[in-house]
Amino acid sequence: TPTQDETATDLLPAVPADAPALAQLEAVGVTAWFGQRKVLDRVSLTMPAGGITALIGPSGCGKSTFLRILNRMHELVPSAALAGEVLLDGEDIYDPERRLIDARRAIGMVFQKPNPFPAMSIRENVLAGLKLTGTKASRSERDALVESCLTRAGLWTEVRDRLDAPGGGLSGGQQQRLCIARSLAVKPRVLLMDEPCSALDPTSTRVIEETMVELAREVTIVIVTHNMQQAARVSDTCAFFLAAHGTPGVIVEHGRTDAMFGSPQDERTSDYVNGRF
Ligand code: ADP
Ligand code: MG
Numbered sequence: 400t401p402t403q404d405e406t407a408t409d410l411l412p413a414v415p416a417d418a419p420a421l422a423q424l425e426a427v428g429v430t431a432w433f434g435q436r437k438v439l440d441r442v443s444l445t446m447p448a449g450g451i452t453a454l455i456g457p458s459g460c461g462k463s464t465f466l467r468i469l470n471r472m473h474e475l476v477p478s479a480a481l482a483g484e485v486l487l488d489g490e491d492i493y494d495p496e497r498r499l500i501d502a503r504r505a506i507g508m509v510f511q512k513p514n515p516f517p518a519m520s521i522r523e524n525v526l527a528g529l530k531l532t533g534t535k536a537s538r539s540e541r542d543a544l545v546e547s548c549l550t551r552a553g554l555w556t557e558v559r560d561r562l563d564a565p566g567g568g569l570s571g572g573q574q575q576r577l578c579i580a581r582s583l584a585v586k587p588r589v590l591l592m593d594e595p596c597s598a599l600d601p602t603s604t605r606v607i608e609e610t611m612v613e614l615a616r617e618v619t620i621v622i623v624t625h626n627m628q629q630a631a632r633v634s635d636t637c638a639f640f641l642a643a644h645g646t647p648g649v650i651v652e653h654g655r656t657d658a659m660f661g662s663p664q665d666e667r668t669s670d671y672v673n674g675r676f
Pocket of ligand 2: 463623
């Protein structure tokens with residue numbers, strides 16, 4: 400007989416049989432510049448496989464920059480420079496022998512403002528990444544993928560009858576889940592989310608949070624959030640970034656979320672998580 404836990408897990412959407420193994424992401428001594436200006440200074444952080452890591456801290460302390468470094472988007476800014484390493488299961492994603500497309504495919508990104516292709520159908524939005532990565536799939540494989548990704552993103556039952564409707568016609572929260580489904584279609588090992596709920600209403604926020612917690616069974620998640628309740632609700636580990644008075648951003652404290660919120664070691668962490676700045 401199944402235990403109660405097994406029964407509960409059976410009710411969740413299945414993790415696909417061909418899902419890639421859970422991967423750990425690790426930043427080692429990451430320093431970043433825009434032109435002459437250093438914005439991150441020797442940031443090291445392990446983001447455990449199959450966990451949700453929350454990056455918290457005030458505006459301007461380099462959270463988004465750090466997230467973009469984790470999937471090689473930082474280098475899109477002409478003035479940007481970088482030192483340090485980012486290791487996906489021990490392999491440097493900046494290794495010149497590795498193709499950029501492989502790093503981007505393995506490490507997906509969801510942005511603050513939902514950005515589906517508005518004129519493309521819901522179905523075409525989910526499949527958009529396959530074109531970019533040159534993945535070939537039959538019609539039935541594509542249908543199965545669309546259903547699987549929309550299910551895991553928590554959107555399937557709402558859109559199954561209108562897969563040919565434009566993505567831009569969905570509500571904000573639905574559009575964000577469509578973006579999550581689109582990311583999942585290329586079978587990423589890590590999903591980076593930069594304030595994914597800041598533009599959404601509380602109900603949509605809760606739906607996305609539930610989706611995230613389920614997705615962490617199959618993909619490692621890193622989320623930037625300004626919402627301390629959200630960090631406490633969804634994340635296992637947490638890193639507090641701070642950039643004091645024009646100095647570059649550093650991690651002041653990191654560790655298990657319950658410990659960081661329950662008994663922060665640094666006074667600045669305590670002040671921040673308790674809303675004092
Ligand atoms: P956060 O996400 O924590 O609010 P950011 O990573 O967006 O912080 O920004 C960190 C610092 O880098 C800020 O001072 C910001 O002004 C600067 N910055 C961010 N993006 C760029 C850019 N494209 N060019 C120059 N400076 C930038
Ligand atoms: Mg930001």
